[in-house]
Amino acid sequence: MIPSIDLVLLSLVVVLAIAAITVRDLLSAIMLLSAYSFLMAMVWVEMHSVDVAFTEAAVGAGASTAFLIAALSRTVRWEKK
Amino acid sequence: MLEWLIEEIFAKYNYWISITIMLIGFYAMIAKSNLIKKLIGLSIFQTAIFLFFISLADIGPIPRGTAPIVSEAMIHKGYVYVNPLPHVLILTAIVVSVATLAVALALVIRMYEEYGTIEEEEIIEKERELGV
Amino acid sequence: MNTGKSETEEGKKRSGDVIVETISRVMVPFIQLFALYVIMHGSSGPGGGFQGGVIFGASFVLLVIAFGIVNAGNRFPEAVNTALFSTGVYIYAGVGLLCIICSLGAAQYLNYGFLSLPVHFEERRALGMDFIEIGVGITVMAVIAEIFFNLAWKKEEKKEGGKE
Amino acid sequence: MKLISLSALLFVIVLGALFIYVAEDIPDFGDSNSAPNRYVKLFNIEADGLMDDLNQGVIPQSLADKIEERGLPLPTRVESIEEGEWDFFLVPEERQQAFYPKEQKYYFIKKAGDELEVFRYSLIIRWIEEGEEETEVINMVTYGLADYRGYDTLGETSVIFTAGVSVLLLLRRRGKRPEAR
Secondary structure, three states: OHHHHHHHHHHHHHHHHHHHHHHEEEEHHHHHHHHHHHHHHHHHHOOOOHHHHHHHHHHHHHHHHHHHHHOOOOOOOOOOO | OHHHHHHHHHHHHHHHHHHHHHHHHHHHHOOOOOHHHHHHHHHHHHHHHHHHHHHHHHHHOOOOOOEEEEEHHHHHHOOEEOOHHHHHHHHHHHHHEEEHHHHHHHHHHHHHHHHOOOOOOHHHHHHHHOOO | OOOHHHHHHHHHHHOOOOHHHHHHHHHHHHHHHHHHHHHHHHHOOOOOEEEEEEEHHHHHHHHHHHHHHHHEEEEEEHHHHHOOOOOHHHHHHHHHHHHHHHHHOOOOOOOOOOOOOOHHHHHHHHHHHHHHHHHHHHHHHHHHHHHHHHHHOHHHHHHHHHHH | OOOHHHHHHHHHHHHHHHHHHHHOOOOOOOOOOOOOEEEEEEEEEEOOOOOHHHHHHOOOOHHHHHHOOOOOOOOOOOEOOOOOOOOOOEEEOOOOOOOOOHHHOOOEEEEEOOOOEEEEEOOHHHHHHHHHHOOOOOOOOHHHHHHHHHHHHHHHHHHHHHHHHHHHHHOOOOOOOHHHH
């Protein structure tokens, strides 16, 4: 672990998490969640847990994004206020 | 004061960030009315727990940690393996998290077909109209 | 690009973008090969049954994006998929039961060292791990593909699928 | 709507304060000597009379008994050190495979007041050191996942299987006979 890289990545992660729950367009929220997962995978590579990072990159940024978009295509895209 | 701040607060910064992300996800799960937003919050919450466990396993800059794959060369250079047990636990947890997400999305789609909306309040109103 | 005329044409005959179709036709076998590599490479590097299975399932997602859900669904029919669901779990549990049988009833469930393979005890454990990772990979691949097909399946495309 | 957001924010803040209060006990981030990473405490023992034996390089009988009582391997040699955190190491006779060449000591002893605190490597050290010999797989996560915790992975595969079956039951579309049209 290198603390400076760690801090930069983690602050980006926090920003993305806040953005993902604030934005009203659900498709944007899902893409932000995908970016969040990918950054999280980078954090885990940097913390030397390569298997978990591999799984997260495959699942969090790939499969669960595909699931969420597939579900969004059968429901509504915009969140009502 | 500064020493205390560095030793007690800054040395555990990963845990504070993990708690922050966890609370962001938890807030989304409680306060957001959209069901897919709630599921996004659930994903963020789970990832925060994973971050906590992986941080617990990590070994910092001194001594230098390395990935838990046996290699004599790394050890002779003075590296130390990080703790592989939390990685195993979190692998299982990621699998369970994607299964949870899939079942929850299937339920959301069924609710949309039934009620025509995925906002929680409208679903409650419609249930009230139906007299459930 | 999307005028009303072309949309109606698309409704009749599904003709996607040539570039997307060609690229995905070329890429899918490589993605699947990489998934098999990840499954088998799990013992000597990052990877394993679950990751490889997810990558294999993601190749079907690419197929859906390129060729539309009906064609991709016909390529991977539901009967095969539901059979593969349980095959993986059966492989996993079956290796465990095989260990009990090969250890002459000593109740060594999932102790791969007792499998009667012509290598020594420790290497049998490595081979047993490879077997169960194949099982996990098959289950995960089938489940990811099936969940995606079911989540993305729309009613209007079902009628279209009835014609084809 | 407003009320829900406000009360949720309040609840989340209270929960965060609780977490922060609890997080004081967690070991430092990146510490290679913390309990999950390196060593665990076994027991305390009265120091009187033991110090002389330990200084002469003999393992005291009461200490050996207490170690044997717990079913742990018995060391044969005492190594005393001057500097650092520890006072004594108890070492087995033959040194095993040296993944930790400088730290191949089995029991750590530290003097605290009139008691001796005895520590041992945590479970994870055995996992790291002997897993490759036992299974001939070099990825520690894989042999943990598929061999040591094989039952766990079987359950995880069953969870995936159950999720697939429940999604299939909830929204099965394709494969149905088209009599609905």
